[in-house]
Amino acid sequence: MLIRYGVSTGFTSLGSVKNCMLASSAVFRRQQFLIRSLGGYSDHIDSRRMQDIRSMSGTTFEADAENVMREITSVLDPSKHKGQAGKIAVIGGCREYTGAPYFAAISALKIGADLSHVFCTKDAAPVIKSYSPELIVHPILEESYNISGLEDEERRCISSKILAEVDKWMERFDCLVVGPGLGRDPYLLECVSEIMKHARQSNVPIVIDGTSITYLMDIAQDGLFLVTNSIDLVSGYPLAVLTPNVNEYKRLVQKVLNCEVNDRDAPELLQSLAKQIGGVTILQKGKSDLISDGEIAKSVSIYGSPRRCGGQGDILSGSVAVFLSWARAKGKATTSQMNPTVLGCIAGSALLRKAASLAFKDKKRSTLTTDIIECLGRSLEDICPAC
Ligand SMILES: NC(=O)C1=CN([C@@H]2O[C@H](COP(=O)(O)OP(=O)(O)OC[C@H]3O[C@@H](n4cnc5c(N)ncnc54)[C@H](O)[C@@H]3O)[C@@H](O)[C@H]2O)[C@@H](O)CC1
Ligand SMILES: Nc1ncnc2c1ncn2[C@@H]1O[C@H](COP(=O)(O)OP(=O)(O)OP(=O)(O)O)[C@@H](O)[C@H]1O
Numbered sequence: 001m002l003i004r005y006g007v008s009t010g011f012t013s014l015g016s017v018k019n020c021m022l023a024s025s026a027v028f029r030r031q032q033f034l035i036r037s038l039g040g041y042s043d044h045i046d047s048r049r050m051q052d053i054r055s056m057s058g059t060t061f062e063a064d065a066e067n068v069m070r071e072i073t074s075v076l077d078p079s080k081h082k083g084q085a086g087k088i089a090v091i092g093g094c095r096e097y098t099g100a101p102y103f104a105a106i107s108a109l110k111i112g113a114d115l116s117h118v119f120c121t122k123d124a125a126p127v128i129k130s131y132s133p134e135l136i137v138h139p140i141l142e143e144s145y146n147i148s149g150l151e152d153e154e155r156r157c158i159s160s161k162i163l164a165e166v167d168k169w170m171e172r173f174d175c176l177v178v179g180p181g182l183g184r185d186p187y188l189l190e191c192v193s194e195i196m197k198h199a200r201q202s203n204v205p206i207v208i209d210g211t212s213i214t215y216l217m218d219i220a221q222d223g224l225f226l227v228t229n230s231i232d233l234v235s236g237y238p239l240a241v242l243t244p245n246v247n248e249y250k251r252l253v254q255k256v257l258n259c260e261v262n263d264r265d266a267p268e269l270l271q272s273l274a275k276q277i278g279g280v281t282i283l284q285k286g287k288s289d290l291i292s293d294g295e296i297a298k299s300v301s302i303y304g305s306p307r308r309c310g311g312q313g314d315i316l317s318g319s320v321a322v323f324l325s326w327a328r329a330k331g332k333a334t335t336s337q338m339n340p341t342v343l344g345c346i347a348g349s350a351l352l353r354k355a356a357s358l359a360f361k362d363k364k365r366s367t368l369t370t371d372i373i374e375c376l377g378r379s380l381e382d383i384c385p386a387c
């Protein structure tokens, strides 16, 4: 049975979000009753106790990730043509960060997507191309340092050309991954926010990763951009997935719900956040990955690796993009009837964790992101054999 908290009322003020959420959740009230019956006090309950109580109230919080993977993984069928197993585009990669977009894009291919594009800055492109001949790299984005001294009109002209270039491809993509290695350059982020608007108009799913999740909002608040409130970029878009890490999540919660993160009510808080952003799906990365689209909350706790080397979140964003595309292609054919964005997050998270665990068995302390990427295929094969 899926966990449905039934938070159906809108929130009257940001400060009262938590109270509203608690008051309007039938399942939560049932849990509170069970807690009281056990002689506990909800404000002091630990997460393990919360889990027990969720089980007692008949809800399944941990996702059945292997079954989800089996259900949505694209079948290798000789009648299929190139592209049918997924065409993914990563928007990211600047002067500082070339690894992150590579990790996301190559992971998408290693899992089974047919084509993986990277739209990055001109400086980053030759570097990313040199990592792999498999990626299709578009050197089109510009950072402020490259256009300094130009008049506003000339800058606008460059932005329009960038947008037109991405638009030529947009309809062909099954999913965009925005953010890996994007950095924080204001001009670059302004262009990317326009790209996101076009993706949304074309109904292309968007996985938004990295500091861009919160930074776009900071910029909007500083009034630097035409976008008055960047959360509008994704708000109410059911095909948007945010994949915040611990820092990014804290900022998101502070900005949107105007409160601090606490571990006690993690799923409830996540669910309110997703609901408050109009039903986007959020994958909160951590010891367990928590996923919510505002309607349901699920966790993926499969054992991964104790290594926290940079780049694992980038693998995750590429993986989620592929599984989300596959889940969408299955449509209503999935027995779980869950939102394809949630299914994509569950499968992406589980696969990354399995691959990390395999890589760690072999490499121990020297495990790196590239080692985990090498284990993606084997991890998927263990669950969904190719033939
Ligand atoms: N090999 C590579 O090229 C890699 C590049 N990466 C990229 O590195 C960049 C940073 O990612 P991290 O995971 O290190 O980021 P973190 O979330 O760990 O943040 C790094 C620092 O920036 C601060 N920060 C984050 N958001 C902020 C905001 N909105 N305003 C002010 N300060 C903020 C944090 O407090 C922290 O001190 C991203 O673009 C990411 O994609 C990483 O993915 C790791 C691998
Ligand atoms: N404390 C933890 N214990 C176990 N696994 C974790 C832990 N923290 C993160 N992970 C796993 O690592 C994955 C990446 O999360 P992480 O917080 O490293 O993302 P990130 O900071 O965005 O990474 P990146 O360096 O790519 O930007 C998560 O999906 C999760 O499965």
Ligand SMILES: [Mg+2]
Residues within 6 Å of the ligand: 209, 210, 211, 245, 313, 314
């Ligand atoms: Mg990250």
